[in-house]
Amino acid sequence: MSVSENQELKQVLREHELKATNQRIALLKLLDATREHFDAEEIYLELLKKQKNVSRATVYRSLEALVEQDLVTRLDFGDGRMRFERSKGDDEHHDHLICEECGKVIEFFNLEMEAQQLATCEEHDFTPSVHTMHIFGTCSDCKKNK
């Protein structure tokens, strides 16, 4: 099944005019397999751990290409490094609650909020491309441990 997963990922890359290199396949497979929000360094270390040969430069360059093709989404939690997650379909768009105590990330989707975003853009004759809706605070678990 890993064999056919690789084939699928190769296909995906080619459909987006990207050469299906081992590095890109491994990176995409890594992001496919997790709900974490990794930064570039974490991705690099994970790939090394999995015996994939890859360099930091390639991680950065691949992420750039994958984000460009909207196969990967870049997230900015405001702590000085970019994070990445596998793009889900439009139907799976979500925003984030980020716990300032433990770093946990909770994903949510609120249709009304999205509607208000569009309404606001229209009011200002502004054409949106992407948005960032990050709510920082304290998660349920961290409140208990106080």
Added chain:
Amino acid sequence: MSVSENQELKQVLREHELKATNQRIALLKLLDATREHFDAEEIYLELLKKQKNVSRATVYRSLEALVEQDLVTRLDFGDGRMRFERSKGDDEHHDHLICEECGKVIEFFNLEMEAQQLATCEEHDFTPSVHTMHIFGTCSDCKKNK
């Protein structure tokens, strides 16, 4: 009137347990006088232009202290540097539309959106402290010039 403005700012700083140094007064006065979203380097250069003697290190350290005291708000538009604006009262909270073409920033406030944020937090038993709602896209002007 600039004299009394200085006195007011000194007072504000002291109320927040910060020594009222010339550098901090000048920085706060600069942010008070604009609706721009400056980054640290821009602030540094503006202060130099105004003949204020100040170093980059002090700009960074002052901003940190002022943000800590919630006198200044730190904004991250995802372009690799932090931006800052004078904190407004809760009543003047706003979010941002950011034009990817020309960099223009449009401020907006949407009560329903804020309400949905609180609702979402409650659903997840999450206590919010701050949020970022940034919508990137193309502004009205930039659409015309196409």
Added chain:
DNA sequence: AATCTAAATGAGACTTATTTGCACTTGTGT
């Protein structure tokens, strides 16, 4: 299957925003 070539990679130098160590200065309480 061998050959070709543009695109991709690896290693490390480089850039840029921000932080830090340390000697010196200044705001503020007495």
Added chain:
DNA sequence: ACACAAGTGCAAATAAGTCTCATTTAGATT
């Protein structure tokens, strides 16, 4: 005016991310 902790300036140090260039490789072509 004095004392001293807090703040500052300068330069060196970090750290995320980018770039250069020699080498490799995916995928198209014989």
